[in-house]
Amino acid sequence: MAASPDFVTGDSVVRGGIAGPPADPHVTGEAAVHSSEAGTSVVERPRPRRSSWRWLIGAILPVALLVLWWAASHLGWVAAFKLPSPEAVIQAAIDLAQRGVLWEYIGISLQRVLLGFAIGAIVGLALGAIVGLSRLADGFLAPTIGAARAVPSLAWVPLLILYLGFGEDSKVTLVAIGALFPVYTTVAGALRHVDPHLVELGRAYGLHGVRLLTTVQLPAVIPAIISGLRLALAQAWLFLVAAELLGSTMGLGFLLIESQNNGRIDRLFLAILVLAVLGKATDALVGVLERQLLKRWG
Amino acid sequence: MTLLETTSAPALPVSLSGVARRFPSPDGGERVVLREIDLSIRAGEIVALLGPSGCGKSTLLRLISGLDTADGGELTIAGTPVAAVDQRCAVAFQEPRLLPWRTIERNVEIGLPRGTEKSAGRDRVSELLRLVQLDHASGLRPRQVSGGMAQRASLARALARNPGVLLLDEPFGALDALTRITMQDLLLEVHAVEPATIVLVTHDVDEALQLADRIVLLGTDGDTAGATIRRVLEVGNRRPRDRGDARLAALRAELLDLLGVESHHPEDYITQAIKAQRSKRENP
Numbered sequence: 001m002a003a004s005p006d007f008v009t010g011d012s013v014v015r016g017g018i019a020g021p022p023a024d025p026h027v028t029g030e031a032a033v034h035s036s037e038a039g040t041s042v043v044e045r046p047r048p049r050r051s052s053w054r055w056l057i058g059a060i061l062p063v064a065l066l067v068l069w070w071a072a073s074h075l076g077w078v079a080a081f082k083l084p085s086p087e088a089v090i091q092a093a094i095d096l097a098q099r100g101v102l103w104e105y106i107g108i109s110l111q112r113v114l115l116g117f118a119i120g121a122i123v124g125l126a127l128g129a130i131v132g133l134s135r136l137a138d139g140f141l142a143p144t145i146g147a148a149r150a151v152p153s154l155a156w157v158p159l160l161i162l163y164l165g166f167g168e169d170s171k172v173t174l175v176a177i178g179a180l181f182p183v184y185t186t187v188a189g190a191l192r193h194v195d196p197h198l199v200e201l202g203r204a205y206g207l208h209g210v211r212l213l214t215t216v217q218l219p220a221v222i223p224a225i226i227s228g229l230r231l232a233l234a235q236a237w238l239f240l241v242a243a244e245l246l247g248s249t250m251g252l253g254f255l256l257i258e259s260q261n262n263g264r265i266d267r268l269f270l271a272i273l274v275l276a277v278l279g280k281a282t283d284a285l286v287g288v289l290e291r292q293l294l295k296r297w298g
Numbered sequence: 299m300t301l302l303e304t305t306s307a308p309a310l311p312v313s314l315s316g317v318a319r320r321f322p323s324p325d326g327g328e329r330v331v332l333r334e335i336d337l338s339i340r341a342g343e344i345v346a347l348l349g350p351s352g353c354g355k356s357t358l359l360r361l362i363s364g365l366d367t368a369d370g371g372e373l374t375i376a377g378t379p380v381a382a383v384d385q386r387c388a389v390a391f392q393e394p395r396l397l398p399w400r401t402i403e404r405n406v407e408i409g410l411p412r413g414t415e416k417s418a419g420r421d422r423v424s425e426l427l428r429l430v431q432l433d434h435a436s437g438l439r440p441r442q443v444s445g446g447m448a449q450r451a452s453l454a455r456a457l458a459r460n461p462g463v464l465l466l467d468e469p470f471g472a473l474d475a476l477t478r479i480t481m482q483d484l485l486l487e488v489h490a491v492e493p494a495t496i497v498l499v500t501h502d503v504d505e506a507l508q509l510a511d512r513i514v515l516l517g518t519d520g521d522t523a524g525a526t527i528r529r530v531l532e533v534g535n536r537r538p539r540d541r542g543d544a545r546l547a548a549l550r551a552e553l554l555d556l557l558g559v560e561s562h563h564p565e566d567y568i569t570q571a572i573k574a575q576r577s578k579r580e581n582p
Contacts, residue, residue: 201395204365205408205459206385215408219399297399 084266089273092266101250106274109240109251112168113282116175117236121229123176124183128228131184132191133217142188149181153239157246171243178239182231190224191217222297226290233286237279252278309342309495310376310386310462312362317371318524319357330524331357335371337514337527341462344489344496344535346510348503350557353516353525355499356467362497363387363465375463385411388461388494392468394448396440402451403427403436409458426454429488446477450484457492464494470505482508486537503553507546511535515556529556548575 066086072078073085084092096102127145130137156174164170194217202208202216244253252271259267317335320328331354339345347355360366361373364384373380375387388409396405403423410419427433430450440448449469456464469485470478482505489496500506506513515529531549539546548571555572 197391197393197395198397200365201391202408203383204363204389205455206383206412207408216397219397222399 081263081265084269088266089269092264092270096267096270105251105255106278109244109253110278112171112175112243112251113233113236113240116172116240117179117233119172120176120179120236121183121232124180124228124232125187125225127180128184128187129191129213129218132188133213138188138192145184149185153178154242154246157242161247166247171240171248174243175236175239178235179232182235183225183228186224186228186231187221190221194220219297222293226286226293229289230283230286233282234279237275237282241275307386307460307462307494309493311341312337312339312463312495312497313372313374313377314338314362315372317358317361317368317373319354319361319366320369320524332361332526333522333524334526337530339495339497341376341495342493344498344509344511346506346513347497347499347516348501348506348513348553348557349516349525351501353518355501355516358516359389359465359467359497359499362463363389365389385459386462387465388456388459388463389465389467390449390452390456390469392471394440394445394452396448396451396455398440401437401439402432402443402447405440405451406454406458409455411459422458423454426457429457429491430454430484444477445473446481449473449481453485453488457488457494461494464492464496466496466498468499468501471500471502478502478505485509503550503557504541506553507533507550508539508541513549513553515553517557547571552576 069083070086073080073083073088093102096105127141131141131145132138153174156177157170160170160173164173198216198220199212202212207215240251241253241256244251245257248254252275255267255271259265259271314335314337317332318330319332320330323329335358337345347358349355357366361368362375362380364380364382364387367382375384380387396402397408400408406423406426407419410422414422424433424436427436430453432447432450432454435443435447440451443451449472453466453469456466466485470481473481485496486509496509498506498509510533513531513533514527515531516525517528518525519528531553533546533549551571552575
């Protein structure tokens with residue numbers, strides 16, 4: 001055997017970068033797509049693990065803000081009716097929890113967000129796939145979907161309440177609308193730009209339709225899908241609060257509007273803090289999903 | 299080299315007659331890329347398509363594979379017309395085109411014909427990885443391997459099809475000179491074991507001389523638009539070939555002359571070589 005088996009070192013730079021001029025007219029322009037692969041190095045750099053010092057660094061600012069808050073409320077820098085003390089907020093939390101209201105509100109808000117997010121993400125993924133893969137569907141659907149996306153979120157509320165009433169349906173639908181568009185936009189865009197070389201390769205090896213989609217196109221856009229999901233989740237929380245502010249009898253948005261009406265600034269702060277914690281927690285869940293998916297497909 | 303346990307499909311002959319291909323040009327008209335291509339390739343033969351950049355070599359290869367359709371003429375493999383994306387062919391492109399999220403092994407798996415039984419498929423893939431000397435790298439991702447290794451994976455994937463016709467589009471064009479020579483030797487070893495007909499596009503005269511039984515020179519003829527076959531040179535199937543062989547040197551000089559490249563041999567040497575070669579062909 002003449003060939004030496006190991007080329008690992010040294011010639012990694014060759015790939016992609018020196019692709020040479022495209023030999024045929026219809027290939028022109030595709031060469032540039034491939035060169036994006038060129039810079040990758042053979043040696044995998046070990047990624048620094050999320051170690052304890054990163055947690056420490058991340059905790060510095062919240063702790064500092066807490067101290068500042070405490071000082072501002074106790075030393076009289078800000079009037080008490082504008083800024084409750086941290087203890088007052090904790091007291092409000094304990095009070096609402098003992099009455100069972102806090103968990104109920106958190107539960108119903110989470111349910112609305114997750115349900116709406118799931119529906120919106122699935123519909124967005126499906127629409128994005130159709131528009132991103134078919135030029136016909138792109139021409140047919142994209143302008144209409146673009147116009148629907150341009151409608152400000154709150155403009156849907158009166159219509160949804162009229163059609164679906166004040167119940168859960170209208171709220172979940174509004175959240176779903178909020179979650180739909182980020183997923184649709186990122187997925188359709190990414191599918192349109194899957195490396196044409198890889199798609200042609202799939203075709204050359206007998207893949208088409210659903211098998212081409214699941215073997216080549218979907219895995220290629222996994223990173224885009226994940227960033228779409230993250231945006232969609234943030235939008236879902238945004239639309240949830242909009243829905244609950246405008247007509248509900250429970251939920252964190254209701255707690256906000258009710259506290260504002262009653263002048264309960266401590267509960268107002270509590271609602272905002274709970275929204276921050278829940279938003280971050282659900283985003284972290286998507287982060288876990290992202291790491292799993294990228295380990296498999298990245 | 300041990301013989302493979304799995305039997306490969308037999309090599310198939312390819313025949314082209316009067317094949318033409320035109321592309322629409324930006325000004326609304328048509329541009330003739332290929333015209334009147336007549337070529338008959340024997341089963342198991344290695345044919346190199348040689349020509350200057352942009353002369354339509356890759357287009358011709360895509361026509362044979364069924365990735366593209368001709369505007370005229372007839373293309374057949376083993377007597378039956380080439381289908382759209384003909385599954386009797388397997389293509390390896392100039393770029394390895396490996397799916398970055400799959401391991402080398404799972405990339406080669408894509409080549410397996412549809413409906414291959416799972417365990418048989420696994421055996422076949424590991425056998426091919428051994429053949430292209432990638433068995434140690436089967437679990438690596440494409441970005442973790444070198445250009446030469448990626449190109450060997452691409453070759454193994456094409457072989458996994460059990461192709462009757464193996465189409466290689468400048469497969470070693472993006473590799474460095476040394477890796478390219480090693481890969482050429484490897485391809486010949488593979489061909490000895492896997493008996494497919496090989497059609498190879500290249501712009502490298504030495505590569506064509508080293509690998510091919512016959513070299514088909516494509517190019518434009520005078521003022522007529524579109525490339526056609528300008529010359530078919532018989533190299534023979536004697537192997538291994540001495541890279542410094544005098545007969546190959548003469549063929550090389552002739553090819554470079556036909557391609558319009560100055561070979562920088564002393565004037566009398568090149569003239570003699572070409573004359574000797576021509577007279578030998580004309581009066582055998």
